[in-house]
Amino acid sequence: MGQKNFVLDTNVLIENPKCITALRNGQDNMVHIPYTVLTELDKLKRDPRIGHIVSQAIHSILTDGKLTILSPEYAETIESQNPDDRILKETLNSGIESPILVTNDRILQIKAGIYSLQCEEYKDSDPFRSDSQLYTGFTAEGETPAVNSFSWKNGTPVFNGAHGEKPVTYTHEVWGVKPRNIYQNLALELMLNDYINLVSIQSEAGYGKTFLALASALYLALEKKSNPYEKVYLVKPIWEIGAKMGYLPGTVEEKMQPYIRYIRDLAVKLHEQRPANRIFMDTDSEKFRFNQKKFEILPIAYIRGMNLENCVVIIDEMQNMSRSEVRSLLTRMGEGVKCLCLGDTRQVDNPYLNESNNGLNWVVKKLRNNKEYAHMVLKGERSRGPITDMVLKTGL
Known part of the structure; x- marks a missing residue:
């Protein structure tokens, strides 16, 4: 030709x-x-x-x-x-x-x-993938392992930490939660690692990243003795309501209820599996109000000026935060902090951000290979249910 x-x-x-x-x-x-x-x-x-x-x-x-x-x-x-x-x-x-x-x-x-x-017709479509999607947290055979990544040896996942290799031949159980697949187990391996202060998890909807992070946070703050964690913070970007939030009646938690109800539902589910009385003010009512001394949910705007110490911080939906917001938030963290960053760069709701220019992607791009940081793409055969599975598999 x-x-x-x-x-x-x-x-x-x-x-x-x-x-x-x-x-x-x-x-x-x-x-x-x-x-x-x-x-x-x-x-x-x-x-x-x-x-x-x-x-x-x-x-x-x-x-x-x-x-x-x-x-x-x-x-x-x-x-x-x-x-x-x-x-x-x-x-x-x-x-x-x-x-x-x-x-x-x-x-x-x-x-x-x-x-x-x-x-x-050009049929060879190549959808854009962000850094947080491209770097899965797994190193291919024959490649030099990235710091705090996983590799496979004879079908067994091996954690390549700063202190050498460690085969993950065991299954974690945290606050009554058992991983549904090997990827959830490896995500818990990162969240519970004493030498990793900052963990980011990228996944599509329904693979359990928030549930695993909450279970890990409860374990670290309420059960594990040899750690400095005294409280759990959950930080969430609420760009949808912006300045209007101040005009809503009630406390900060009450103002945020439409946006964080799923957090309360997951916390109640964990409480039903294993009592977590200390994070609630009242567990007899249907409200299950959080005890602010042990568990506090904050919009990112409230973090400025704070100094976070001796706590576990969960940052949910980090893909809806800008690079400057992420930097402002992470620089608030002092001694004795474990930070779990969650998100999916394919679900950017903030109209001023995109798959590449968002907080989660910047964290992976800049912090990869740091000995106190780890990232992983969470996946598996099943998500939260058959309808979600169907949507994810068909690419709807």
Whole structure:
């Protein structure tokens, strides 16, 4: 087969920024970018949802020495404001021999067919993965283990800590909680490790990261004797209500009830498995109000100015915190603090953040390989229930 001339649509670059290298196939083919595609990328780079992916696409264009941009002079003469029509006209008038328009836009494919322009669909999608997804906490065979990571030897997980290797041949049981799979057991291994002060856990919904963190916190603060932990703090970003929160009636805990009810439900569930009377003010009523001396839930705004010592801190939904918020929070932590950071960079609700530019991802990117830090991607065969399993497996 001879050399092919591919012309890329915007959606192909967005779905897989590495498509240029793949389509080039070494030196076999030529790749061309319509000027209108650059204009579209320039607009999309400001979109907080996909700006991080656009930057990767732009980087691929800048670093590819053989890629060509179709003439901007002709593009400026096109009157149509429809990007698809402009890309189509640029391709037809490019002078390229037998151009092949690569697009996943079905309407554009139909339009190309009207002009007998050859079209191909690009099916090799490569979804963006953040640092907290890429670095799973497991080291592949033959690679040098990262600090506080896991590797596999003869089917057995081995913890590669600062003090050497340790096969994890046992199963943890914390506050009556037994891990449902090997990954939950390894997550507990990190949370309970005396030499690791900061742990981050990335996982999709329903794999038990919050439940495991709460069970570990209760064990460390209420049961384990040889530690300095006297209290549990749970910090959660509440960007949805922002400044309006101050106008709601009641205490801080009462104001946050719509956002932290699931925390109370999990704590009550743990209490029912094994009594945790000290974290509640009253366990006879249905309210189960937390004892602020032992268990306190705070929005991140309330942490500024505090000095946290001798406590376990759980930071939930860290993906909805900015880099500056994470830095402000972590620098509040003094002596005798165990911090458990939880989140999923694919579930960023904060409109000002994205999969790459969020607190959880920055923690993994900057702290990886520190001897007092560990990160892990939590997964497994089952999540919280069959409906959640179905959603996760189908990619809904």
